[in-house]
Amino acid sequence: MISFLEFFVRYFxxxxxxxxxxxxxxxxxxxxxxxxxxxxxxxxTYGGKFWRSLAIAYIxxxxxxxxxxxLFLLYYGLPGLGIALSRxxxxxxxxxxxxxxxxxxxxxxxxxxxxxxxxxxxxxxGMSKWQAIFYIILPQALRLAxxxxxxxxxxxxxxxxxxxxxxxxxLMTRAKMIASRTYDPIRSYLAAAVLYLILVYLVDAAxxxxxxxxxxxxxxxxxxx
Amino acid sequence: xxxxxPILQAKNLTKTYGENVIFKNISLDVYKGETIVIIGPSGTGxxxxxxxxxxxxxxxxxxxxLEGEEIxxxxxxxxxxxxxxxxxxxxxxxxxxxxxxxxxxxxxxxxKKMPHNQAKEKALQxxxxxxxxxxxxxxPAQLSGGQQQRVAIARALAMDPLVMLFDExxxxxxxxxxxxxxxxxxxxxxxxxxxxxxxxEMGFAREVADRIIFMEKGRIVEEGTxxxxxxxxxxxxxxxxxxxxxxxxxxREKG
Numbered sequence: 001m002i003s004f005l006e007f008f009v010r011y012f013x014x015x016x017x018x019x020x021x022x023x024x025x026x027x028x029x030x031x032x033x034x035x036x037x038x039x040x041x042x043x044x045t046y047g048g049k050f051w052r053s054l055a056i057a058y059i060x061x062x063x064x065x066x067x068x069x070x071l072f073l074l075y076y077g078l079p080g081l082g083i084a085l086s087r088x089x090x091x092x093x094x095x096x097x098x099x100x101x102x103x104x105x106x107x108x109x110x111x112x113x114x115x116x117x118x119x120x121x122x123x124x125x126g127m128s129k130w131q132a133i134f135y136i137i138l139p140q141a142l143r144l145a146x147x148x149x150x151x152x153x154x155x156x157x158x159x160x161x162x163x164x165x166x167x168x169x170x171l172m173t174r175a176k177m178i179a180s181r182t183y184d185p186i187r188s189y190l191a192a193a194v195l196y197l198i199l200v201y202l203v204d205a206a207x208x209x210x211x212x213x214x215x216x217x218x219x220x221x222x223x224x225x
Numbered sequence: 226x227x228x229x230x231p232i233l234q235a236k237n238l239t240k241t242y243g244e245n246v247i248f249k250n251i252s253l254d255v256y257k258g259e260t261i262v263i264i265g266p267s268g269t270g271x272x273x274x275x276x277x278x279x280x281x282x283x284x285x286x287x288x289x290x291l292e293g294e295e296i297x298x299x300x301x302x303x304x305x306x307x308x309x310x311x312x313x314x315x316x317x318x319x320x321x322x323x324x325x326x327x328x329x330x331x332x333x334x335x336x337k338k339m340p341h342n343q344a345k346e347k348a349l350q351x352x353x354x355x356x357x358x359x360x361x362x363x364x365p366a367q368l369s370g371g372q373q374q375r376v377a378i379a380r381a382l383a384m385d386p387l388v389m390l391f392d393e394x395x396x397x398x399x400x401x402x403x404x405x406x407x408x409x410x411x412x413x414x415x416x417x418x419x420x421x422x423x424x425x426e427m428g429f430a431r432e433v434a435d436r437i438i439f440m441e442k443g444r445i446v447e448e449g450t451x452x453x454x455x456x457x458x459x460x461x462x463x464x465x466x467x468x469x470x471x472x473x474x475x476x477r478e479k480g
Contacts, residue, residue, distance in 0.1 A: 117314075117316070117318050118320065118321075120281060121314065121319075124281060124307055124311075124312040125307065125336060125381065126304050126332060127332070128304050135331060136322075139322045140322045216321060217363075217366070
């Protein structure tokens with residue numbers, strides 16, 4: 001029997017390409033989700049009745065159903081409507097749409113926390129509603145959202161493993177392939193677990209850095225006390 | 226020596242929230258260079274009146290004119306009107322993510338589209354005016370309440386407003402910080418800035434106001450010069466209110 005370390009080193013190149021895909025899917029999903037989540041939150045908080053209902057419907061639908069169901073609907077379901085997406089596109093869309101619904105909730109909480117009064121002060125110097133949102137509300141709300149929002153990249157990174165079910169060649173898919181090739185599921189999936197753990201640690205560190213470098217002087221000091 | 230028309234004129238303003246009448250048929254003329262102080266018990270619609278005057282809150286009926294032009298007309302661009310009416314809030318409401326300088330500049334760069342350097346120069350002048358040029362790069366959380374309120378005044382002044390509205394500007398301040406804010410307001414009054422001030426600071430009202438308006442339960446009970454109101458109030462309610470306020474002040478000073 002070879003040691004886990006030897007096993008790990010032997011199959012690392014294979015796993016590494018999986019890591020690349022996992023990180024790519026996570027990054028794309030987070031960015032697409034941020035854009036979608038921001039749009040949904042703004043529509044929900046400041047939009048008219050139509051946009052508000054649309055945003056709520058989107059958020060509830062994608063938070064209320066499993067990611068796997070969404071993925072299968074996109075990959076296996078859409079071709080029935082004449083829309084055939086590649087595996088990668090289906091994975092990217094599912095992760096982005098799903099994450100957007102969660103990110104919308106994180107952002108909404110912090111927009112509410114910034115409060116109506118900042119809007120009032122912005123309007124009082126002659127800003128339009130949208131100027132106030134972009135120059136006054138969002139810069140504060142995004143900062144406020146970071147500590148809670150920072151869970152989302154970690155959570156999406158792990159959730160991205162479900163796309164192995166449509167055989168997108170990411171970390172989990174690689175691990176499964178190695179497992180069936182070597183008949184050694186324990187070492188294969190343990191290797192995947194170790195790598196996920198390292199990735200999560202790195203993403204966490206990046207989030208802490210982000211949090212620290214967007215802190216407002218004075219405010220953070222007050223909070224630390 | 227009043228210049229006609231009044232710089233700000235309210236005609237028969239009425240505001241209700243559901244069953245609650247906040248104020249009814251309020252009319253008010255503010256002339257250029259005047260300092261008007263509005264006094265009265267809490268919850269009598271003074272703050273709401275100020276918010277209605279710069280269109281932050283819509284009135285139910287009545288008209289408001291700025292330099293003779295009706296700003297309550299539906300076709301008016303409200304954002305443009307608000308640039309011309311400065312507002313200072315009870316709890317300062319500085320933009321927390323911006324430095325003192327940033328707070329004063331943001332209206333100039335984003336609303337007036339002034340070039341960055343010009344805006345910075347103007348903002349520094351306004352901070353100088355309220356005595357805070359040395360705090361330009363501090364964030365609101367690094368400033369005392371009094372300093373925050375002075376930055377808020379500078380932020381409003383930077384827009385070169387025709388009128389400044391002050392909504393209980395010292396009510397949220399520790400007693401020892403009130404003086405610096407009142408000092409800035411007094412200086413503005415001497416520079417003939419047109420001001421409408423809601424406050425409980427009777428000393429300020431007495432010393433600085435050209436006219437005092439006593440409001441209670443959503444209507445104007447009495448108005449006149451500080452002398453008129455403090456020395457010979459016509460209405461029993463005015464006498465009673467001023468009596469209670471000075472009693473309160475006496476107690477506060479002793480304590």
